[in-house]
Amino acid sequence: MAPLQGSRAPTEFGGPLGAAALMLLLPATMFHLLLVARSGSARLLGPPPYLPGLEALWSPWALLLCLTWLGLQAALYLLPARKVAEGQELKDKSRLRYPINGFQALVLTALLLGLGMSAGLPLGALSEMLLPLAFAATLIAFIFSLLLYLKSLVVPAFALAPGGNSGNPIYDFFLGRELNPRICSFDFKYFCELRPGLIGWVLINLALMMQEAELRGSPSLAMWLVNGFQLLYVGDALWHEEAVLTTMDIIRDGFGFMLAFGDLAWVPFTYSLQAQFLLYHPQPLGLPMALVICLINAVGYYIFRGANSQKNTFRKNPSDPRVADLETISTATGRQLLVSGWWGMVRHPNYLGDLIMALAWSLPCGVSHLLPYFYLLYFTALLVHREARDEQQCLQKYGLAWHEYCRRVPYRIMPYIY
Ligand SMILES: NC(=O)C1=CN([C@@H]2O[C@H](COP(=O)(O)OP(=O)(O)OC[C@H]3O[C@@H](n4cnc5c(N)ncnc54)[C@H](OP(=O)(O)O)[C@@H]3O)[C@@H](O)[C@H]2O)C=CC1
Numbered sequence: 001m002a003p004l005q006g007s008r009a010p011t012e013f014g015g016p017l018g019a020a021a022l023m024l025l026l027p028a029t030m031f032h033l034l035l036v037a038r039s040g041s042a043r044l045l046g047p048p049p050y051l052p053g054l055e056a057l058w059s060p061w062a063l064l065l066c067l068t069w070l071g072l073q074a075a076l077y078l079l080p081a082r083k084v085a086e087g088q089e090l091k092d093k094s095r096l097r098y099p100i101n102g103f104q105a106l107v108l109t110a111l112l113l114g115l116g117m118s119a120g121l122p123l124g125a126l127s128e129m130l131l132p133l134a135f136a137a138t139l140i141a142f143i144f145s146l147l148l149y150l151k152s153l154v155v156p157a158f159a160l161a162p163g164g165n166s167g168n169p170i171y172d173f174f175l176g177r178e179l180n181p182r183i184c185s186f187d188f189k190y191f192c193e194l195r196p197g198l199i200g201w202v203l204i205n206l207a208l209m210m211q212e213a214e215l216r217g218s219p220s221l222a223m224w225l226v227n228g229f230q231l232l233y234v235g236d237a238l239w240h241e242e243a244v245l246t247t248m249d250i251i252r253d254g255f256g257f258m259l260a261f262g263d264l265a266w267v268p269f270t271y272s273l274q275a276q277f278l279l280y281h282p283q284p285l286g287l288p289m290a291l292v293i294c295l296i297n298a299v300g301y302y303i304f305r306g307a308n309s310q311k312n313t314f315r316k317n318p319s320d321p322r323v324a325d326l327e328t329i330s331t332a333t334g335r336q337l338l339v340s341g342w343w344g345m346v347r348h349p350n351y352l353g354d355l356i357m358a359l360a361w362s363l364p365c366g367v368s369h370l371l372p373y374f375y376l377l378y379f380t381a382l383l384v385h386r387e388a389r390d391e392q393q394c395l396q397k398y399g400l401a402w403h404e405y406c407r408r409v410p411y412r413i414m415p416y417i418y
């Protein structure tokens with residue numbers, strides 16, 4: 001059965017009202033977290049310590065810095081790539097091509113940064129500018145989404161995303177109307193999903209670590225762990241960049257405020273919350289506890305990477321010797337579903353590994369505050385919601401075979417619990 005589209009398609013995220021609320025709530029939450037992280041009490045659930053005036057938020061230098069950062073990452077995106085991958089087949093039977101050079105962009109950014117720092121670039125000072133930088137990134141995301149919305153009004157119908165053209169401008173602005181907005185070969189959604197935000201996140205982490213070293217003589221063990229774990233996560237995402245081409249964000253969701261704000265503002269400024277917390281609230285961490293936390297992160301990463309690689313290898317070539325022995329279910333589409341290995345344990349083993357890592361990123365911050373656990377709480381909600389969206393799409397794609405998979409593998413994310 002063909003999925004419904006346009007104004008007949010069911011809406012997600014609570015429809016236009018939910019979308020409008022999220023557009024206010026998400027930036028408000030981000031600023032709340034930034035303010036609370038630097039306050040003495042660091043109470044996640046309390047009111048913000050103060051309401052910043054426009055002079056604390058707006059800085060033309062911060063805007064210039066954000067635009068320079070985007071320009072640098074765009075330039076690195078345009079450099080020759082070691083590989084050009086093809087995306088999934090589109091409605092008009094064509095396939096888009098994507099450069100695979102995200103890891104190269106990370107390495108080149110690190111080299112440029114190293115050069116800059118040896119020439120005296122005060123990276124630590126970035127940690128003092130997080131509020132105006134986050135404001136500038138939000139402004140950019142908002143204006144960018146508006147331009148994307150206007151652009152989507154003049155593209156042919158086949159270029160629209162299945163979910164983001166309900167006819168309600170607020171809802172469509174939030175979810176995104178056009179599936180793959182591009183200028184020539186420059187793909188805005190693919191570019192934003194992995195580069196400026198993810199690399200920006202580790203850059204902010206590094207700036208917070210440098211600032212800590214300046215304040216206290218050397219970075220704390222807790223700060224080293226948070227920086228190391230999150231660098232591994234970002235490096236892994238960029239190393240396996242091609243895998244993002246099969247995510248629902250690229251295949252199904254349009255490019256609107258949700259992803260533009262998520263990629264450009266939410267990821268760098270809220271995913272770096274643990275490092276922000278540690279700069280203002282140093283936490284003692286002994287070696288034995290640090291080793292336990294490293295072990296938890298390693299277990300999470302092992303499951304996350306094992307599950308993602310198993311599925312990616314299987315989808316590329318089901319007869320690959322690494323996956324050829326796994327049990328499968330056939331579906332009417334001709335594709336198969338894995339029912340043994342990682343994908344026979346729960347229906348989203350990669351989410352389980354990701355959540356275990358999220359726990360390991362918070363533990364170095366101790367247990368005295370809830371704030372550093374915000375990422376774990378938000379991420380659990382995001383993945384539970386994402387799992388439900390994916391389930392709907394798989395049911396639509398695979399019908400009875402999906403029911404059979406759910407019968408054989410009854411748990412979604414956490415064995416025997418959920
Ligand atoms: N840090 C963050 O903020 C976020 C991180 N992530 C991470 O990104 C990664 C990608 O996640 P996401 O895009 O949500 O989805 P997944 O990588 O889990 O992909 C889901 C798709 O996998 C295929 N699939 C499902 N079950 C099976 C099976 N048994 N056998 C073979 N194929 C199957 C289906 O697609 P098909 O059959 O068409 O191949 C399904 O639509 C995850 O590791 C996730 O944890 C995701 C979101 C946010």
Ligand SMILES: CC(C)CCC[C@@H](C)[C@H]1CC=C2C3=C(CC[C@@]21C)[C@@]1(C)CC[C@H](O)C[C@@H]1CC3
Pocket residue numbers: 026193194233236237244247249258259261262263266267
């Ligand atoms: C602002 C809202 C709360 C929603 C924003 C969602 C985005 C932050 C996420 C949607 C899917 C994402 C993915 C990743 C980062 C977060 C966003 C952009 C990864 C790139 C993280 C690293 C993984 O290895 C792959 C992920 C793909 C999906």
